[in-house]
Amino acid sequence: MDSDSNLKSFWALIKPHALPRLPWLVAVILLSSVGSAGLAFALLLAKPILGVLFQGSTFNTIGLSTAGESSWLDNNLASLAQWMADATGAVDGSALPMMLAIAAVLCVMGLVSGAATYGSIVIARWIGLRLVIDLRLRLARHLMGLSVRYHGTRRFGDLLSRISADVQQTLMTVDLALKELVRNPIEALFYIVVAVIVAPQLTLAVLVAMPALALPVVLLSKRVRKGSTRSLTSLGASVQALSQMFQGVRTVKAFRAEERELASYREHNEGYLRNAMKMVRAVALTQGWTVLISLVGFALMLVGIGLLAEYTSAFEGDPGVLMVFLVAISQAYNMIKRTTNAVTRVQESMGAAARLQGILNEPVDVVESANPQPISGLGAGVRFEGMTFSYAETDRPALRHIELDIRPGEKLAIVGASGSGKSTLMDLLARFIDPTEGRITVDGVDLRDASLDDWIAQYAMVGQTPFLFHTTIGENIGYGNPNASQEEIERAARAAHIHDFILSLPQGYETDVADAGARLSGGQRQRIAIARAVLKGAPLLLLDEATSALDSESEVAVQQALDELMEGRTVVVIAHRLSTIRNADRIAVLEDGDLIELGSHSELLARDGVYARLHALQTTP
Known part of the structure; x- marks a missing residue:
């Protein structure tokens, strides 16, 4: 230069x-x-x-x-x-x-x-x-x-x-x-x-x-x-x-x-x-x-x-x-x-x-529309319409021409082998990234034209390895709702089955969790993340296999908290263990970026396709 x-x-x-x-x-x-x-x-x-x-x-x-x-x-x-x-x-x-x-x-x-x-x-x-x-x-x-x-x-x-x-x-x-x-x-x-x-x-x-x-x-x-x-x-x-x-x-x-x-x-x-x-x-x-x-x-x-x-x-x-x-x-x-x-x-x-x-000089690739349209709920649901996404670093699209609707109140599971595009689809739905072709709509409104604040207010996300900030447990739970009262924070903790554990700590909700929650077990961190999602109270819940990294005892407690959290909400869940999504309303199967199967657990087993093969691999002794 x-x-x-x-x-x-x-x-x-x-x-x-x-x-x-x-x-x-x-x-x-x-x-x-x-x-x-x-x-x-x-x-x-x-x-x-x-x-x-x-x-x-x-x-x-x-x-x-x-x-x-x-x-x-x-x-x-x-x-x-x-x-x-x-x-x-x-x-x-x-x-x-x-x-x-x-x-x-x-x-x-x-x-x-x-x-x-x-x-x-x-x-x-x-x-x-x-x-x-x-x-x-x-x-x-x-x-x-x-x-x-x-x-x-x-x-x-x-x-x-x-x-x-x-x-x-x-x-x-x-x-x-x-x-x-x-x-x-x-x-x-x-x-x-x-x-x-x-x-x-x-x-x-x-x-x-x-x-x-x-x-x-x-x-x-x-x-x-x-x-x-x-x-x-x-x-x-x-x-x-x-x-x-x-x-x-x-x-x-x-x-x-x-x-x-x-x-x-x-x-x-x-x-x-x-x-x-x-x-x-x-x-x-x-x-x-x-x-x-x-x-x-x-x-x-x-x-x-x-x-x-x-x-x-x-x-x-x-x-x-x-x-x-x-x-x-x-x-x-x-x-x-x-x-x-x-x-x-x-x-x-x-x-x-x-x-x-x-x-x-790096361009911001997810930008607020000049005239954002307000969103007050999911309305008729979310639709992927001819949606394609490609990473600049790769020649092959991560997702290709996805046509998929998410109906209000349903539980939709996303499954597929590693690299099939599951996490990319979830990032698109959260609008961490935008499609390179096609669009995603909420009640008929393109997400790129919708108010970003309004859309983010519509969903809560719980990941596989939730991140906790180096602050107190109470502040971590209230992160998504800084104006929440102590009573609301405790109510969310009860719903996530973590309240009694927090009270057993010498400093209770004022306990510092250290870097990334290092002082807590995986199950405890996960339930705090669930309490955070409960407190947000969003109608759409995005789950990235929130129990796959836990031991059996922790998984039971977390799954119980998740079941209560999912009640009455629209849920999109990435599933690695197919046993956790048997009761999903529909299951979308991805392979190499393509949506190849869609249906209920029983319907997909009956087709004897990719889902049936994945299921057999996980259930065969």
């Missing part, structure tokens, strides 16, 4: 957050200017100090102008020194009044510059942190808006790395832009102005060499950007390996694969080190070149000063001119050097901005 693309990515990334804070950005620039001006123009006071100390000048004779004319500062310093002389009763020819006058000016300049510097740093840091918080929320919102199809093809560790490490890199860019890239050039400009005031010809000669400081940034910036992008990609892979190792810690230990996983993690980290060091070498070369140019430039400047002193009278009778010029030019060089270093460090962050913009 070239420099323009990186800059465009960075600007596109921060533009929505930066523009509303434009007044604050302007304030940073203005305050930085005031703070820098105070530091630079304080140098001009060195001339009268040297004149007083080494030339015996008084407040009546000292001047700042090299042309022999009194400047505004000369006149005001003289007036202030006269006031100091009257106030202190200093004798004629005393240097004290002028020193007091200069000290007073320095204190005022220090107060103003210090306050401005404080304000610029605080506001700049606030803007940077605010941008990062807003950016993380924007990324999280966008990621949550993407379909499960996107999340199914992305590595969790890489996404985590982008939201944490890449956003932090972007914060560094913003910080550098607001501090180094704003304040340093302004401060350099003021120092150059001071140098021009005291020695204009020599300053112009020195300025010719300053562009050489930018040379390494131009030559090496591409290497820095590429190295940054590669190192961040390697870091994402490293985070993914670490996340996978700990998420699957039981499996890793069960197969004594600790060393294998650690070796994989080590390999990813070594890759990160290699890519990071390529970037570091480019950065180091940039900064080394900057130091070389700075010192060579200073050496050439000294030669120029020597020539002027030898063949002209530029510095005769006024030692303050040379001192002010040298300090001003040295500070200007230092500010320009820091600016070039900051530009190099900004290049390190450009790769992060491009990676983040890559997430935000």
Whole structure:
């Protein structure tokens, strides 16, 4: 990715957050200017100090102008020194009044510059942190808006790395832009102005060499950007390996694969080190070149000063001119050097901005209709009409031309071998994804035209491995209905046959379930998920074989809770164990994405087809 693309990515990334804070950005620039001006123009006071100390000048004779004319500062310093002389009763020819006058000016300049510097740093840091918080929320919102199809093809560790490490890199860019890239050039400009005031010809000669400081940034910036992008990609892979190792810690230990996983993690980290060091070498070369140019430039400047002193009278009778010029030019060089270093460090962050913009450029494939139609119930039911769905990563459709109706109040089971399309059909029904052909209708309304909030309110879902949040049992049950009262939560728990167990815990409903419900058994987690579905009270129930992963004792308790939950509701259930769906009103059989059979348990057995063969495989001793 070239420099323009990186800059465009960075600007596109921060533009929505930066523009509303434009007044604050302007304030940073203005305050930085005031703070820098105070530091630079304080140098001009060195001339009268040297004149007083080494030339015996008084407040009546000292001047700042090299042309022999009194400047505004000369006149005001003289007036202030006269006031100091009257106030202190200093004798004629005393240097004290002028020193007091200069000290007073320095204190005022220090107060103003210090306050401005404080304000610029605080506001700049606030803007940077605010941008990062807003950016993380924007990324999280966008990621949550993407379909499960996107999340199914992305590595969790890489996404985590982008939201944490890449956003932090972007914060560094913003910080550098607001501090180094704003304040340093302004401060350099003021120092150059001071140098021009005291020695204009020599300053112009020195300025010719300053562009050489930018040379390494131009030559090496591409290497820095590429190295940054590669190192961040390697870091994402490293985070993914670490996340996978700990998420699957039981499996890793069960197969004594600790060393294998650690070796994989080590390999990813070594890759990160290699890519990071390529970037570091480019950065180091940039900064080394900057130091070389700075010192060579200073050496050439000294030669120029020597020539002027030898063949002209530029510095005769006024030692303050040379001192002010040298300090001003040295500070200007230092500010320009820091600016070039900051530009190099900004290049390190450009790769992060491009990676983040890559997430935000992902199109949201499940979107709310511009004019959503309200849904208040299932009405005449749900229909799949010529519905086909294909994953972008595969050539073969996961489901093909499905024609199926779900009647209000019926229990419809979906069966088939692994990979037949059962979970995809359930995801389509939940509108986690949208069909690539055909449509799904609710009471005649295409789901894509229906209000997404209204549709989600119509169903409750219980999966095979329900997810519990790291919070209390009560909050987990009330997750689908945040406004539910404690009484309603307990009523749902009773319906799910989990209330008595919860009360047996020392903290009852306030018990923290730990990560993913690690402190609970599979059956307990499942019944909490059922209680969550009960509390939602939706007319459509979607079950992804909620008992297949349980032991026999837990399965009985969960199945009893499910039977009560299904009462009076329309139910779609994915079944792996056919014994659990004998009483289903109809059974849809999928094979390789096609709906090949549909009927009741007895009807399908009588046909002696795929369902009968699956049933025989599960019932044969």
